Structures are given as structure tokens and as C-alpha cells.
Amino acid sequence: MKERLLEIYRRLFDFFGPLNWWPANDELEIAVGAILTQNTNWRNAEKAIRNLKQKGLLSVNALSKIKEEDLSYEIRSCGYYRIKAKRIKNFIKHIVERFDSDLKRFLSLDTESLRNELLSIKGIGPETADCILLYAAKRPVFVVDEYTFRILRRHNLIWDQISYEDLQKIFMENLPADVEMFSQFHALIVETGKRFCKKKPICKSCPLEGI
DNA sequence: CACCAGGCAAGTA
DNA sequence: TACTTGCATGGT
Numbered sequence: 001m002k003e004r005l006l007e008i009y010r011r012l013f014d015f016f017g018p019l020n021w022w023p024a025n026d027e028l029e030i031a032v033g034a035i036l037t038q039n040t041n042w043r044n045a046e047k048a049i050r051n052l053k054q055k056g057l058l059s060v061n062a063l064s065k066i067k068e069e070d071l072s073y074e075i076r077s078c079g080y081y082r083i084k085a086k087r088i089k090n091f092i093k094h095i096v097e098r099f100d101s102d103l104k105r106f107l108s109l110d111t112e113s114l115r116n117e118l119l120s121i122k123g124i125g126p127e128t129a130d131c132i133l134l135y136a137a138k139r140p141v142f143v144v145d146e147y148t149f150r151i152l153r154r155h156n157l158i159w160d161q162i163s164y165e166d167l168q169k170i171f172m173e174n175l176p177a178d179v180e181m182f183s184q185f186h187a188l189i190v191e192t193g194k195r196f197c198k199k200k201p202i203c204k205s206c207p208l209e210g211i
Numbered sequence: 212c213a214c215c216a217g218g219c220a221a222g223t224a
Numbered sequence: 225t226a227c228t229t230g231c232a233t234g235g236t
Contacts, residue, residue, distance in 0.1 A: 022217095034217085041216040044234060079233035083219085125219050145217060161226095190217055199215080214236085223228075 002174040004157065008208060009181070012188035015207035021187035022135045028103055029058060030136040034128045035087050036078045048075040060101045063092045087123025094121050107137040115141070126164045134186070140177035143186040144168045147193025154197060155211050 024030045029049065037045035051074055052058045057066060066074075072085035094117070099106040107114065114137060118129035126144070133141040144167050152158045158167060175181065196206035 037216085038218040039216065039231090040218085040233080041235070044216080047234090077233065079216090080218090080231045081233080083231055087219085123219065127218060131217080143217085147217080186217085194216090216233100216235090219231095221229085224226095 001157075001170060004211070005171065005174050008211060009175075009185055009188070011207045011211070012192055013184065016188055016191055019184060019187040019191065021183060024135075027107055027136040028060060029053075031091065031103075031132050032058065032063075032088055034131040034135075035084055035091065035123065036075060038080070038084070038128060040078050040080065044078040048078040048081075051075070051077070060092060060095055060103055063088060064096050064101070083123070087121075090121050090123050107132075111137075111139045111141065114139070126168075130168070134179065134182055138179050140172075140179050140182055142168050142171040142175070142182050144171070145186070145190065147189050147197060148186075150199075151189060151193055151197050151208065155208060157211075 022030055022033070024033065032052070033045060033049055036048050049058070055074065056062060057071075057074060063071070068085050068089050071088065072081045075081050075084060075088075078084065095101060095103050095106050098117075106117075109117065111133065115129055115133060118124050118132060119126065124132075130141050130143045133139045134143055144164050148167060149158070149162070152167070153160070158170070171182075171185075175185075192207065196204070196208075
């Protein structure tokens with residue numbers, strides 16, 4: 001499996017080149033973005049982020065003060081805006097109440113504790129937590145997503161019904177714990193999924209052909 | 212018109 | 225435990 005994963009990474013990197021994923025000014029932008037993009041096209045999430053930025057709302061202080069209903073209005077372009085406003089509020093409330101509004105201090109917890117605390121927040125599941133761990137806290141945690149399942153499944157590299165955690169283990173136990181590499185790999189998998197591994201059509205001229 | 216996007220929680224059996 | 229459903233806008 002180790003060689004297989006490295007081969008996949010090499011092929012995707014050769015095809016797409018280095019991807020500058022999740023360019024953001026700070027950790028809060030990444031965390032909020034991770035919530036806004038849940039089951040949502042990144043373009044729509046990005047619009048909402050730009051709007052928050054433009055209105056000066058992208059800070060722990062501002063987000064803790066704004067009413068949930070007003071927040072939902074500001075992020076409506078990304079869809080699921082009412083539930084996402086609640087989720088952002090839950091996240092911010094956790095930082096304010098347990099870390100004195102200091103996001104950096106929250107993100108400096110050890111990886112296990114940080115992941116568990118993130119998962120304890122309603123609205124943050126395994127993928128969102130791992131995105132925050134990898135892209136904001138810079139921990140060597142592999143982010144699994146729908147495309148990861150779909151692509152590996154389509155190449156018969158995993159069994160049906162494998163869990164998130166088990167699939168994550170496959171990557172983390174067979175690859176060096178490298179933040180930069182994990183960041184690239186997840187991005188490459190998403191780009192591959194969007195281009196070559198849609199639900200309906202079979203992969204065609206996919207860089208992973210015959211893997 | 213249908214289908215999907217960088218998920219998650221709550222409800223059901 | 226293992227499905228199912230609600231959440232919602234905007235692009236193709």
C-alpha cells in the first residue's frame with residue numbers, strides 16, 4: 001500500500017503540479033472557510049468569506065458579537081446559511097469561553113486534544129476538524145473526503161463501507177507525517193475528483209488510469 | 212430541466 | 225449499528 005499511495009501522489013503531482021490550496025490570511029479564515037464549504041462548492045464559500053472580510057466580520061471578536069441571524073444573512077451565498085451560522089457561532093463560543101478568545105492558544109493544544117475538542121463542537125465533524133488541524137494548525141493529519149473514498153474505491157484499493165478513521169489510518173500509517181505533503185495530497189485528490197471521478201461517468205484519461 | 216458541490220447532526224428502526 | 229433526511233445557494 002505504501003508504494004501504491006506514493007505512486008498515486010507522484011502521478012497526481014506530475015499532472016496538476018503544486019497546488020496553492022487554501023490561501024488565507026489567518027487561521028480563523030481557514031476554520032470559518034472549512035465550515036462554510038461543507039458540502040458546498042468552494043466558489044460559493046469563497047464569496048461568503050470575501051463578504052465577511054469586506055464587512056470586517058472575520059475576527060473572533062466580531063463573530064462573537066454579531067447576531068446569528070445577521071451572520072446567516074451575510075453568508076447566504078454559500079447555502080445552508082442558517083445551520084452554518086449556528087456552527088460558526090458554536091466554534092467561536094468555544095474559543096471565547098474556553099480560550100479567552102485566543103484562537104492561537106486553542107490551536108496550540110496537542111493534536112489529540114485539539115481534534116477531540118474540535119469534534120465536541122456541534123457542526124464540526126471529522127473532515128472539518130482535520131482540515132482545521134492540517135491547514136490552520138499545521139499538524140500532519142490526513143484529510144479524508146468524499147473524493148478520497150470514491151477514487152480509491154473506483155480503483156479497488158479499499159473495501160466498501162470502510163470508515164473515515166480507517167481510511168485516514170491507511171494514509172497516515174503508510175506515508176511520512178509531512179504537513180506540506182498531506183496538504184498537497186488532499187488538494188490533489190479533490191482536484192482529481194472534480195475532473196475525473198464524478199459520480200456518474202467512468203474515469204476517462206484520468207492520471208490514475210491503471211494504477 | 213436535473214444534478215452536484217472541499218459534511219454534519221438528528222431521526223428512525 | 226446502519227440507513228435516511230434536512231439543510232440551500234449557485235453553477236453547469
